[in-house]
Amino acid sequence: MNDYISFMANKENDLETRLFYKEQALNLFAGGGYKYEENGVNKEGVRMEITSVSNTRPRSKLMRVYFNSLVNLTYQQVSIQSTEVSKIKVSNLQKVDDNLYVCTCYFDQVFIGYRDGIPIYKDITRKKVKCYVEVQEVEGGKQEYIVLLGDVHALDTQRIK
Secondary structure: OHHHHHHHHOOOOOHHHHHHHHHHHHOOEHHHHOOEEEOOEEEOOOEEEEOOOOOOOOEEEEHHHHHHHHHOOOOOEEEEEEOOHHHOEEEEEEEEEOOEEEEEEEEEEEEEEEEOOEEEEEEEEEEEEEEEEEEEEEHHHEEEEEEEEEEEEEEEEEEOO
């Protein structure tokens, strides 16, 4: 997902390319970023909480709206990096049924916004995301694990100096 987000926010890519990566990224989320059902409750779509160093109270946006914001950022250049997958912390793994598990994953995201090649805004945000792990049977009786991401919560945002 990190690459998709970086490609979306990169002003060197034309708008069509950035929108293509937005759609690719939405496919990583429950419901493809649109309506889905969870525990009998209809959800409008997966949500992303956003914060900044000047506004640390989390604000929730639908993921597709958040991604539109990334595509249309006013910074000339943006760098967004997240924790390497192998270093993401997983907790609360629970079996929902024979073919579905849910868990919570924790990661850090660094955001840097540039103007005229100079970083004018830098922060690091600790986030948690609900993950759905679906077990699917494939040829030869083997199992494959499909992971879809759920709501993303901002836990703590700090300025980077």
